[in-house]
Amino acid sequence: MFHKKSRAAAMAALAVSVALIATGCAAGDSGSGGGEGGDSGNLAITFLPKNLGNPYFDTSSSGAKEAIEEFDGTFAEVGPAEATPDAQVSYINTLTQQGVGAIAVSANDPEAICDALNEARDAGVKVVTFDSDTNPDCRDLFINQADAEGIAKVQVDLIAEQIGGAGEIAILSASANATNQNAWIEMMEEYLASDYPDITLVETVYGDDDDQTSFDKTAALLQTHPDLKGIISPTTVGIAAAARYLSTSDYKGKVALTGLGTPNQMREYVEDETVTAFALWNPADLGYLAAFASKALIEGDITGEEGDSFDAGKLGEYEVGADGVVLLGDPFVFDAENIGDFVF
Amino acid sequence: MTTATATAPVRTYRDYDRPLWQRLLLTREMAIIALLVIVAIVATATVRGFGQPITFTYLILDVTPILLIALPMTLIMITGEIDLSVASIVGLSSVLTGVLTQAGVPFEAAIVVALVAGAIAGAVNGFLVTVVGLPSLAVTIGTLALYRGLAVGLLGTTAVTDFPDFWTDLAKMKLGGSNVPAVLLLFLALLVVFVVLLHFTPFGRGIYAIGLSKSAAHFSGVHVERTKFLLFVMSGTIAALAGIYYTLRFGSARGDNATGLELQVIAAVVLGGVSVFGGRGAIHGVIAGVLLIGILASALRLANVTSDVINIITGVLLVASVVSNSFLAWLRTRRRAPGGTARARASAAG
Numbered sequence: 136m137f138h139k140k141s142r143a144a145a146m147a148a149l150a151v152s153v154a155l156i157a158t159g160c161a162a163g164d165s166g167s168g169g170g171e172g173g174d175s176g177n178l179a180i181t182f183l184p185k186n187l188g189n190p191y192f193d194t195s196s197s198g199a200k201e202a203i204e205e206f207d208g209t210f211a212e213v214g215p216a217e218a219t220p221d222a223q224v225s226y227i228n229t230l231t232q233q234g235v236g237a238i239a240v241s242a243n244d245p246e247a248i249c250d251a252l253n254e255a256r257d258a259g260v261k262v263v264t265f266d267s268d269t270n271p272d273c274r275d276l277f278i279n280q281a282d283a284e285g286i287a288k289v290q291v292d293l294i295a296e297q298i299g300g301a302g303e304i305a306i307l308s309a310s311a312n313a314t315n316q317n318a319w320i321e322m323m324e325e326y327l328a329s330d331y332p333d334i335t336l337v338e339t340v341y342g343d344d345d346d347q348t349s350f351d352k353t354a355a356l357l358q359t360h361p362d363l364k365g366i367i368s369p370t371t372v373g374i375a376a377a378a379r380y381l382s383t384s385d386y387k388g389k390v391a392l393t394g395l396g397t398p399n400q401m402r403e404y405v406e407d408e409t410v411t412a413f414a415l416w417n418p419a420d421l422g423y424l425a426a427f428a429s430k431a432l433i434e435g436d437i438t439g440e441e442g443d444s445f446d447a448g449k450l451g452e453y454e455v456g457a458d459g460v461v462l463l464g465d466p467f468v469f470d471a472e473n474i475g476d477f478v479f
Numbered sequence: 480m481t482t483a484t485a486t487a488p489v490r491t492y493r494d495y496d497r498p499l500w501q502r503l504l505l506t507r508e509m510a511i512i513a514l515l516v517i518v519a520i521v522a523t524a525t526v527r528g529f530g531q532p533i534t535f536t537y538l539i540l541d542v543t544p545i546l547l548i549a550l551p552m553t554l555i556m557i558t559g560e561i562d563l564s565v566a567s568i569v570g571l572s573s574v575l576t577g578v579l580t581q582a583g584v585p586f587e588a589a590i591v592v593a594l595v596a597g598a599i600a601g602a603v604n605g606f607l608v609t610v611v612g613l614p615s616l617a618v619t620i621g622t623l624a625l626y627r628g629l630a631v632g633l634l635g636t637t638a639v640t641d642f643p644d645f646w647t648d649l650a651k652m653k654l655g656g657s658n659v660p661a662v663l664l665l666f667l668a669l670l671v672v673f674v675v676l677l678h679f680t681p682f683g684r685g686i687y688a689i690g691l692s693k694s695a696a697h698f699s700g701v702h703v704e705r706t707k708f709l710l711f712v713m714s715g716t717i718a719a720l721a722g723i724y725y726t727l728r729f730g731s732a733r734g735d736n737a738t739g740l741e742l743q744v745i746a747a748v749v750l751g752g753v754s755v756f757g758g759r760g761a762i763h764g765v766i767a768g769v770l771l772i773g774i775l776a777s778a779l780r781l782a783n784v785t786s787d788v789i790n791i792i793t794g795v796l797l798v799a800s801v802v803s804n805s806f807l808a809w810l811r812t813r814r815r816a817p818g819g820t821a822r823a824r825a826s827a828a829g
Contacts, residue, residue: 213783213786215786220729220731225537228541232529232537244638245638248729250651250730311635311735312733312735
């Protein structure tokens with residue numbers, strides 16, 4: 136008898152403590168979220184990156200925050216720990232319930248989050264995709280960091296220059312389903328075939344945008360292909376992991392590495408000469424532009440039609456292209472000369 | 480698992496010396512249900528936006544795959560076994576549905592193939608566990624990797640997104656203008672089947688008997704191996720069904736669909752009062768466990784709590800629930816130690 140009561144009492148105590156945790160957290164944050172959706176004065180803009188704890192998205196969010204503070208909106212960032220589309224759907228649903236003014240999202244799948252985004256739009260929430268797009272009919276605008284052709288071209292040109300225009304190369308990509316990377320790889324293959332016939336792409340491996348997996352895949356690549364002369368890694372996580380492997384191995388200086396990386400992650404490998412040059416856009420500018428595009432949509436200045444133009448603070452005036460795409464600009468090449476000028 | 484079952488002390492299924500009302504109300508299952516109600520009330524009162532009917536819709540859509548898979552998982556874990564390959568079977572079924580539809584096979588036929596494939600995947604698990612006699616933990620860790628590998632391998636780097644509108648609409652349909660998703664009916668139908676199977680048939684009694692003592696169950700005429708084999712087949716089939724739902728809800732067949740879902744299912748089943756050593760647990764507790772984790776996550780997201788903190792809270796809740804159980808059992812053994820009856824030792828193991 137008695138022991139059963141004490142069990143019930145302990146469970147009750149557990150219940151109360153969980154409830155307290157829940158209320159404590161809720162009370163602490165109840166101020167944010169903004170008013171109802173569809174209101175042209177509701178400048179609550181929430182950024183939903185592919186996942187949290189990714190330095191690339193930390194940088195884009197810092198740019199977004201700067202922009203939103205400039206026009207006195209409310210900045211928030213939410214996201215899943217793992218980059219999966221189903222987890223993003225839960226967050227989109229939550230933002231719809233909260234009635235934010237706009238969601239700026241980097242999609243983990245072009246189709247899977249579509250219905251959730253359209254439900255949000257039906258509730259009056261503006262939807263801007265940045266970095267990784269959905270199908271054009273599930274968002275108002277896509278902020279494109281650079282066109283796929285430019286990105287593919289700059290990476291192939293860099294590796295060709297570094298290996299002397301001939302030899303075996305490999306690609307270390309993000310996940311096998313990554314929208315961006317797959318489009319770029321396809322264009323790199325075409326560009327290699329047409330402009331660099333002496334370069335052979337021997338293998339494409341996937342590091343899943345995970346540091347350890349990318350590190351291991353680099354090691355495996357170098358063992359499988361002893362004649363490998365260069366690696367292209369069109370993802371910031373991949374290139375940093377590959378550079379870390381190369382810098383401590385015998386392949387340093389013999390196997391070239393380029394791709395898309397951030398200056399902060401790549402600085403030590405450029406300084407120790409593992410990497411000569413790599414490319415990227417400025418993710419902070421990308422977040423900044425996405426924030427101003429969200430503002431223009433919320434305030435009704437633009438609807439996302441081709442030819443619409445809006446003001447993007449320090450970046451100047453931007454025009455909406457076909458399919459509701461806004462292009463940030465050309466990719467930028469970082470090397471030992473200029474890397475010191477960048478702090479993201 | 481097998482060795483744990485063999486060396487664990489004798490355990491009781493129910494304390495029949497207590498009055499009926501106590502047996503029904505003072506249980507771990509009721510404690511979880513009470514906790515669920517408290518969390519729901521607190522969230523409605525304090526979290527802005529939680530009280531809307533749409534919260535219920537989203538919650539059901541989110542937890543449906545977990546609810547579905549938790550049904551056979553409960554039965555498997557009561558026998559003292561485990562199936563870690565379920566999320567990979569979800570992925571495999573999703574990919575098969577996608578690949579076949581893309582190849583021009585009618586969607587209805589693709590669903591049947593995916594369900595049969597799920598049953599076969601479950602049968603492979605069952606065969607290795609019951610006929611070959613390997614521990615289910617090891618077997619299903621292996622098939623977790625194997626089935627996921629097949630799923631990703633089959634579809635490669637692409638995702639299939641073109642499915643008949645009728646079916647994708649069905650997966651998200653709400654019942655006649657209400658906020659109740661129609662998929663809830665599918666779950667309720669299966670729930671009835673599994674409740675009857677576990678709690679009201681000799682087959683179900685056999686499941687508990689296996690979990691309490693495999694040898695005793697065998698000598699009482701329970702077909703131990705056949706029961707386990709059938710449970711793994713059920714688990715594979717239901718996981719495949721969840722995979723079809725997953726594909727339709729997100730309109731996207733991908734090799735990495737539902738990665739990690741097995742841990743969410745097992746966490747909810749354990750939270751719902753099923754003993755990992757087998758022999759204990761009930762379906763209503765498991766349903767409450769799934770909903771509790773779902774509601775907590777939903778409320779905390781609405782309160783702008785970050786995903787890592789949500790994971791920490793869910794983890795603490797799970798550990799606390801397991802620890803509270805063991806601690807109380809230990810306390811009971813100590814209190815009864817002088818007169819050391821078999822029953823006191825017995826309940827300690829539960």
